[in-house]
Amino acid sequence: MYQADKLIDGLIDLVGWKGTNHNLQTSKTGLFYNGEHPLLTEANLKAIAPPESDFGLWLKEQTEFGIIKAVQRLLNEKLSDGTARNVLSIARLYGIGEGLGETTMAGFEIWPSKRIGVSLTIDRIGLAYENPCTVNLKLWHSSKRTPVETWTKSYTKTKGLEWFELKHVIAYEIGDIYGGVWFLTCETSEKPVLATTHSFLSKYVTIKPFSISPKTAMWDYKENQPGADGVNLRMTANADYTDFILNHKHQLQDLIAKQVAVHMLRELAYNPAARINRETANAKRVEILYELDGDSTSMKKSGLMYELQKAVDGIKLDFSMLDGTLFTRKSGRIRYGTI
Numbered sequence: 278m279y280q281a282d283k284l285i286d287g288l289i290d291l292v293g294w295k296g297t298n299h300n301l302q303t304s305k306t307g308l309f310y311n312g313e314h315p316l317l318t319e320a321n322l323k324a325i326a327p328p329e330s331d332f333g334l335w336l337k338e339q340t341e342f343g344i345i346k347a348v349q350r351l352l353n354e355k356l357s358d359g360t361a362r363n364v365l366s367i368a369r370l371y372g373i374g375e376g377l378g379e380t381t382m383a384g385f386e387i388w389p390s391k392r393i394g395v396s397l398t399i400d401r402i403g404l405a406y407e408n409p410c411t412v413n414l415k416l417w418h419s420s421k422r423t424p425v426e427t428w429t430k431s432y433t434k435t436k437g438l439e440w441f442e443l444k445h446v447i448a449y450e451i452g453d454i455y456g457g458v459w460f461l462t463c464e465t466s467e468k469p470v471l472a473t474t475h476s477f478l479s480k481y482v483t484i485k486p487f488s489i490s491p492k493t494a495m496w497d498y499k500e501n502q503p504g505a506d507g508v509n510l511r512m513t514a515n516a517d518y519t520d521f522i523l524n525h526k527h528q529l530q531d532l533i534a535k536q537v538a539v540h541m542l543r544e545l546a547y548n549p550a551a552r553i554n555r556e557t558a559n560a561k562r563v564e565i566l567y568e569l570d571g572d573s574t575s576m577k578k579s580g581l582m583y584e585l586q587k588a589v590d591g592i593k594l595d596f597s598m599l600d601g602t603l604f605t606r607k608s609g610r611i612r613y614g615t616i
Contacts, residue, residue, distance in 0.1 A: 278396065279352075280451060280519045281345055287523040288344050289337075292534045295319070299333035301340060306530045308366035310340070313538035314568065314581060316545060325548040335549065339544065343537030348522060351532060354589055382491045383469065383505035384462035387512075388483040389449040396448040396517040397482055399461065402510030404430065405438045416445060419457040422495050436470045438509065448517065458498065461510070464491055469507025476503075481514040528592060535585040542569050542581065 284514065293304030296312045296319035309315045326335045389397055404412055410432050415424040430441045447459050477484040486505035522529070546565040571580030 278394075278515050278517055279348060279447075279522065280446075280448075280517070282443045283452065283519050284339050284348060284522060285344060288526055288529075288533060289341065291526055291530055292537070294336065294340070299336050300322070301333070301337060306527065308530055309536060310537050310541070313534055314542060315564065316568070317538060317541055321545060322541065323545055326461050339541060340537055343540040344533055345576065346540060347529070347533045347536035348518075350536060350585075350589060351522075351529065351592065352518060355592065381438045381506070382462050382464050383473075383486070383488045383489045383508050384460055385505065385508070385510055386483075386485040386487055386501065387447065387459040387461065388485075389447060389459070390481050390483075391449050392481065394473070394517050394521050395481055395516050396446050396519075398513045399443045399447065399510070399517055400513055401440045401442050401511045402430075402461065402463070403438045403440050403511070404432050404463065404504060405434075405436070405507050405509070406432055406465065406467040406469050407436055407469040408467055409433050409435065410465045412463055414441075414443075414464040415460075415462045415464075416447075417460040417462065417495055418454055419460075419495065419498060420454060425454075432465070432467070438471065446515075450520070460487075460498065462492075463508050465507075471507055471509065473508055475505070479514075482512065484510065484512075532585070532588045532592065535581060535588050539581055541584055 289301075289305040290305055292306060292308045292310055294301040296302070298319065311319075322336060323332055326332050387397070387399075389395075392463050399416070402414065406412075412430045412432050414428040414430060415428040417424050426445060428441075428443065432439055448457060473486040476486070485501075485503070486508070487498075487501035487503060488505050489501050542565055546562045546569070567580070569581050571578060571583055
């Protein structure tokens with residue numbers, strides 16, 4: 278998996294577009310998408326942009342699509358799928374016991390590890406109360422005054438454990454959050470029936486059940502009391518390629534430049550919004566597809582798709598710094614071969 282927004286932020290100015298009607302001129306590598314093919318001029322691109330659209334915004338969206346497609350191509354061809362590992366054993370987190378009372382906010386402190394290439398998914402939360410009730414769930418981070426996410430769940434059992442899916446991804450570094458600690462809290466007026474007392478420690482995460490009086494804003498978590506009632510948790514550790522890709526982004530510049538160029542040329546070939554007559558459009562489509570895919574009748578490979586494949590083949594990846602139980606490595610150190 279990867280964090281698409283973080284990748285876009287880190288890769289969007291690696292290669293730029295020449296022109297004046299957009300904000301994508303910056304190129305940290307000196308490469309420009311226009312240089313990948315003569316047809317990728319601003320005039321041609323404007324001809325296929327939707328009428329009355331914001332050209333700069335449209336071009337940015339198309340470029341972002343191409344960047345993510347380049348990342349997907351790299352991962353699909355170079356890596357086996359990352360696996361997810363269950364990091365919590367159900368039985369270790371709770372036992373039968375009395376609740377702490379109706380005014381307590383119960384939950385978990387979640388401390389992600391600093392391991393490169395790992396994110397955590399809060400898969401499900403288990404709730405157990407004496408009677409059916411409405412439960413307010415909140416996900417906090419120590420750097421934020423207000424909750425990052427909220428949920429409302431309807432508990433329907435009587436003195437039994439009921440699981441609710443959350444599927445929320447957290448990490449040591451994600452979005453504008455870096456380090457710190459996460460808190461998943463539960464509030465309801467009903468009395469809990471399970472006592473969660475065990476902390477959990479692994480190489481991926483440390484989890485501590487806690488309770489405290491209900492809060493409307495982030496609190497001093499040093500006031501947390503150990504133990505939490507009525508709640509349980511299931512989490513998985515996931516292979517996350519985001520930071521690895523960003524740490525090696527300059528080695529991926531040729532791949533990204535060619536993938537975005539391929540995407541835009543196909544837009545030129547097939548986009549019905551092109552403001553040219555049909556006869557000219559058909560002729561140009563054949564010419565553009567030839568530029569993309571080469572001569573199918575020749576034994577000699579050619580075309581921008583062939584150049585794109587060579588760019589992929591020329592990249593070698595070294596995942597030795599990443600967790601071997603989550604990643605399957607296929608090749609050696611990241612480097613350029615002869616392409």
